[in-house]
Amino acid sequence: MSxxxxxxxxxxxxxxxxxxxxxxxxxxxxxxxxxxxxxVGAVKAVDGVSFNLREGETLxxxxxxxxxxxxxxxxxMRLEEPDAGTVxxxxxxxxxVKGDELRRLRRKIQIIxxxxxxxxxxxxxxxxxxxxxxxxxxxxxxxxxxxxxxxELLDLVGLNPEHINRYPHQFSGGQRQRIGIARGLAxxxxxxxxxxxxxxxxxxxxxxxxxLLDDLQKEFGLSYIFIAHDLSVVRHISDRxxxxxxxxxxxxxTQEEIYTGPSHPYTQALLSAVPLPDPTLRGAREQIVLQGDxxxxxxxxxxxxxxxxxxxxxxxxxxxxxxxxxxxxxxxLSACHHAQQNEKIIPAHS
Amino acid sequence: MxxxxxxxxxxxxxxxxIEPAGEPAKNxxxxxxxxxxxxxxxxxxxxWFIISAVLLVLFLSMAIFxxxxxxxxxxxxxxxxxxxxxxxxxxxGTDVQGCDxxxxxxxxxxxxxxxxxxxxxxxxIIAVLLGLVAxxxxxxxxxxxxxxxxxxxxxxxxxxxxxxxxxLESRGVREVAFVLIIFMWPTMTRLMRGSVISVVNSExxxxxxxxxxxxxxxxxxxxLPNSLGPVIGYxxxxxxxxxxxxxxxxxxxVGLQLPxxxxxxxLSDAQPFLQTVPHLLLFPVIFVGLxxxxxxxxxxxxxxxxxxxxxx
Numbered sequence: 001m002s003x004x005x006x007x008x009x010x011x012x013x014x015x016x017x018x019x020x021x022x023x024x025x026x027x028x029x030x031x032x033x034x035x036x037x038x039x040v041g042a043v044k045a046v047d048g049v050s051f052n053l054r055e056g057e058t059l060x061x062x063x064x065x066x067x068x069x070x071x072x073x074x075x076x077m078r079l080e081e082p083d084a085g086t087v088x089x090x091x092x093x094x095x096x097v098k099g100d101e102l103r104r105l106r107r108k109i110q111i112i113x114x115x116x117x118x119x120x121x122x123x124x125x126x127x128x129x130x131x132x133x134x135x136x137x138x139x140x141x142x143x144x145x146x147x148x149x150x151x152e153l154l155d156l157v158g159l160n161p162e163h164i165n166r167y168p169h170q171f172s173g174g175q176r177q178r179i180g181i182a183r184g185l186a187x188x189x190x191x192x193x194x195x196x197x198x199x200x201x202x203x204x205x206x207x208x209x210x211x212l213l214d215d216l217q218k219e220f221g222l223s224y225i226f227i228a229h230d231l232s233v234v235r236h237i238s239d240r241x242x243x244x245x246x247x248x249x250x251x252x253x254t255q256e257e258i259y260t261g262p263s264h265p266y267t268q269a270l271l272s273a274v275p276l277p278d279p280t281l282r283g284a285r286e287q288i289v290l291q292g293d294x295x296x297x298x299x300x301x302x303x304x305x306x307x308x309x310x311x312x313x314x315x316x317x318x319x320x321x322x323x324x325x326x327x328x329x330x331x332x333l334s335a336c337h338h339a340q341q342n343e344k345i346i347p348a349h350s
Numbered sequence: 351m352x353x354x355x356x357x358x359x360x361x362x363x364x365x366x367x368i369e370p371a372g373e374p375a376k377n378x379x380x381x382x383x384x385x386x387x388x389x390x391x392x393x394x395x396x397x398w399f400i401i402s403a404v405l406l407v408l409f410l411s412m413a414i415f416x417x418x419x420x421x422x423x424x425x426x427x428x429x430x431x432x433x434x435x436x437x438x439x440x441x442x443g444t445d446v447q448g449c450d451x452x453x454x455x456x457x458x459x460x461x462x463x464x465x466x467x468x469x470x471x472x473x474x475i476i477a478v479l480l481g482l483v484a485x486x487x488x489x490x491x492x493x494x495x496x497x498x499x500x501x502x503x504x505x506x507x508x509x510x511x512x513x514x515x516x517x518l519e520s521r522g523v524r525e526v527a528f529v530l531i532i533f534m535w536p537t538m539t540r541l542m543r544g545s546v547i548s549v550v551n552s553e554x555x556x557x558x559x560x561x562x563x564x565x566x567x568x569x570x571x572x573x574l575p576n577s578l579g580p581v582i583g584y585x586x587x588x589x590x591x592x593x594x595x596x597x598x599x600x601x602x603x604v605g606l607q608l609p610x611x612x613x614x615x616x617l618s619d620a621q622p623f624l625q626t627v628p629h630l631l632l633f634p635v636i637f638v639g640l641x642x643x644x645x646x647x648x649x650x651x652x653x654x655x656x657x658x659x660x661x662x
Contacts, residue, residue, distance in 0.1 A: 077560045106562040119553035123575040132571075136561050183557065 012054040012239060016090075018190050018223050019053040019076070019109075024085035026071055030298060043298045045071040046082070047247035050324070053191065058217065058224040060238030060255070062231055062270070064294060068247040069227045070114075073195040076225065077111050078102070089191070107137055110184040114196040116176035120168040126179055127164040130154070133186040140187050153182040157212060174205035181212065185220075193225045198233060210237055231274050235259055243267045246297055246305040249324055253332020263330045263339040265310050286342075304337065312338045389579075389655035399651040405644035409637075412459040422453040424611055433627050442633045446619060454611055455633050461523055461612040462641065465596040468527040470589040473535040477581060480535075481542025482569055485577075486550055496543065503536035507595065508602075515604035526605050530592060541584055545577040552576075583653025590645030597638050613638045 027042035046068045053059050063069050074080040076087060078094065087094045094105055113119035120129055130150045134141055142149035151161035157178040168176055177197060184192050194213065198206040214237060216222060228234045234241055241258040243251045243266060251264040262268045269288040276285065290309045295301055304322050307313040316337050324335040393399045412419055427449035434444040442451035484495040510533040511526075518525055549555065550573060558568050599605035600614025601621075608615060613634040620630035 074556075079556055079559055103562045106560070111557070111560050113553040113557060115553060119557055121554040121572050121576065124571075132558065132563075133561050136558075136563050136567070180557075187561075 012057045015054040015056060017052045017054050017088075018090055019225075020086075020088040020091075021052065021076070022050050022086045022088075024049045024072070024075055024087065025083045026068075026075055026080060027083050041298045044247050044300060045297060046075060047300075048085075049244075049247070049249055050085075051242055051249065051252060053223050053225060055190075055223055056217070056221050057239045058226055058237050060234035060241040061225060061227045061244055062229060062234050062241065063244030064229060066294060066297065067244045068297075069229075069244055070195055072244070073111065073193050073225070073227055076193055077109065078106075103137065107133075107140060107187040108189050109191045109193065110187065110189040111193045111195060112177070112180050112184050112197045115200045116173050116180055117200070119180050120176055122168055125165050125167055126154070126171075129168070129179060130182050130186055133183060137187060149186075150182075153186060154179075156185065156216075157182045158208075172205075173201050174209060177201060177205075177209050178212065181209075181216070185216065188220070189222070191223045191225070193227070195227050196229065197226075199228065199230070206233065213237065231259075231270060243270065246294060246300055248305060249333075249335065250306065251332060251334045251336075252324060253334075257332040261330070261332075261341040263327070263332065263334040263341050264306075264336045265312050265338070266306050268342055304335070306336075312336075314338070389652065392655040393651060396651050396655070398647050399655075402644045402647035402651065405640060406648060409459055409463060409641050409644065412456055413463040414460075416453075416457045416460065419456045420450075420453040422450040424449060424453040424457045425609075426450070433623065433630075435627075436629060443627070443629055445616070445630055446623070451630065451633060454616065455613070455637055457611045458613045458616060458634065459637065459641070461606060461610060462593050462596055462614070462638070464523050465527050465530070466589040466593040466641075466645070468523070469530045469534065469592045470585050472527070472531040473538050473588065474581070474585045476531070476535045477538035477542045478574075478578070480539045481544075481581075482546055482573065482577075484539075485543045485546025486565065486569055486573060488547075488550075492543070495539075499536045499539050502533065503540075505533060507533040508598070511595075511599055512602065512604055515599065521605065521607055522610065523606065526596060526599060530595060530599075534588075534592070534595075538581060538584055538588065542577065542581045545580050546573055549573050549576045579656030580653060583649050583656055585649070586652050587646045587649030590642040590649065593638065593645070594642050597634075 024046055025044075025048055026046040027044050029039045030041040030043060031037040032040050049068075049072060051059065061069055061072065071080065075082045082095065085095075089105055089108060092105065094109070097105055124132075127147065127150050130153055131146045134146050134149070144152075147164070151164060154161045154164060159175060159178050159182070163171075168179065171179065177200075180197075197213070198209050201209060210233065213224065213226075217224060224237070226234060226237055235255060238255050240252070240254050242249050243258065243264065245266050251258060251262065251267045258267060259271065262271055265288075269290050272286060272288045288311075292309055295305065295308055301308050301318070303319050304310070304313070304317040307317040310317070314337070320337070322335045322337050324333045326332070327334055327336075327339045330339055330341065427445075427447040429448045431440075431444050432446055432448040434440060434448075436443045440450050440452060442455060445451050445454065480495050480499070484492040507530065511529050514529045514532075515521055515526065552572075555568060555572050558572055563571075596605055596612070597614035597617060600612055601618045603618065605614050606612045616634040617631060617638075620627075620634070623630055
């Protein structure tokens with residue numbers, strides 16, 4: 001397989017930011033007692049995440065289960081209210097707007113959910129599902145009529161417009177995900193947050209849906225935040241990649257930087273676990289097997305959160321929290337005191 | 351929209367339009383998936399539904415048009431023919447007052463079924479509203495509603511009804527129904543709340559919220575249609591339970607009062623003569639039993655039909 005590796009220079013460097021996220025924090029309180037609840041702790045689901053998303057760009061977010069990826073998506077959609085931090089959409093503060101302003105901004109940021117079997121109301125026809133955005137935002141009512149626009153959208157995502165009166169249970173998983181995508185596209189958004197949009201699909205269907213997302217991006221200049229736990233899926237679609245661990249970004253860089261020169265030990269461990277298609281290369285690569293489970297997010301380790309499973313950990317890792325910055329020769333941002341590229345982990349070509 | 355550009359060098363170049371169609375061409379007319387259309391399809395094939403439907407139609411017509419079933423006036427009583435055995439003239443015999451027992455049992459359907467329906471509809475409205483609000487908003491709203499529900503639930507309805515109805519001097523269908531509603535709404539409310547909670551975190555609800563839908567829209571369009579199924583089934587079963595409860599209360603002397611005609615009153619009046627004229631007890635018992643059975647079987651069938659998990 002040959003993937004076009006983007007040029008070393010960041011092709012989106014001169015594009016304006018559509019989404020600027022700064023220090024986003026969400027702690028879920030752990031309470032005890034039924035009537036008089038008292039707070040005994042907090043799950044630090046998202047704990048200080050910052051990044052920006054530029055026009056037409058795809059930012060992949062990877063991480064294992066429970067690292068806060070989906071909470072991040074919900075925060076960006078304002079489905080959860082963050083405890084701290086800012087999200088700016090084209091310079092406007094998305095987190096403080098209310099009422100009509102919020103409705104206007106909501107149109108610009110849409111989401112595609114993970115499970116196409118639960119993200120569509122089983123009691124509504126496909127036509128009603130895709131028309132719902134227009135019903136909730138009458139200002140956006142299409143000139144050609146809602147029904148015609150819905151048919152156009154169905155056609156756009158590769159479904160038969162004649163199926164407008166069918167119900168979700170009459171479609172396959174991949175087709176349902178296309179319905180979800182059509183709903184997300186209805187209001188002509190600028191940003192689409194894809195929360196593991198292909199994790200629930202068969203591998204062959206995954207590729208179709210990814211290609212569809214890719215085509216739609218080219219056609220409409222959409223920006224994606226693409227959340228997944230599958231590194232190869234993220235690599236296929238992303239321009240830049242952020243690696244999350246326990247509510248924080250461990251490493252953030254271009255797709256090429258992350259996949260060919262990872263500097264954070266966690267990223268290296270993740271990449272070394274990706275199966276290689278070429279059997280002759282398998283022995284040549286060092287495989288890092290991490291010990292233990294991720295720590296409890298309610299009580300994360302001091303200093304660097306990864307230190308309990310890291311083979312490079314030293315004194316400083318326990319006392320000082322590493323910042324997400326560019327270190328020495330390494331161009332990407334890395335939250336590790338001992339950030340270093342390791343040639344042995346990544347095969348010469350991929 | 352213009353045709354989408356599809357580059358060739360892809361991991362898996364598959365033309366997305368030839369993804370297998372969701373359903374073979376068998377359905378020319380599009381299948382409805384609305385709550386009721388869905389249920390109707392599976393109900394038609396359920397023999398228990400047919401049996402209970404026939405019985406219910408019978409009892410309902412008895413309640414609405416009793417004169418279709420008998421020409422005798424249930425209030426025309428001659429003490430001279432007291433406690434007669436069933437005969438060609440009086441199919442169910444006569445009661446203590448010498449009234450035609452068949453016509454009295456037929457006319458008794460109205461009050462019993464009326465209480466059942468009024469209470470079922472009343473509790474259904476309370477349960478749907480409270481359950482929806484508690485389940486959707488959660489947190490302290492849910493805590494207040496649920497704890498209040500628990501409090502009422504803790505009072506046995508028989509006890510509550512005995513206390514309340516004993517105080518009232520004249521008790522008709524309205525009074526009995528009112529007291530039963532007051533003490534019997536918690537079970538259905540809990541069911542509705544649970545049903546709402548099981549849908550409220552679905553991704554399609556999140557999707558609607560992400561689009562900016564308000565609570566009312568979300569509850570009406572997304573939560574109600576997906577959570578009402580079990581409650582509708584239970585409400586039907588519940589109607590049967592209430593008909594039994596009305597008979598129980600009346601039998602205990604706190605329900606309907608003479609001169610009203612109801613199955614409960616007939617049971618109550620027949621009790622002293624259990625050994626000498628057992629048919630006075632037997633006929634109303636059969637009618638109460640069959641009505642309760644019909645409602646419960648119907649409720650079970652409806653609940654199964656509305657259960658999304660039982661979908662093919």
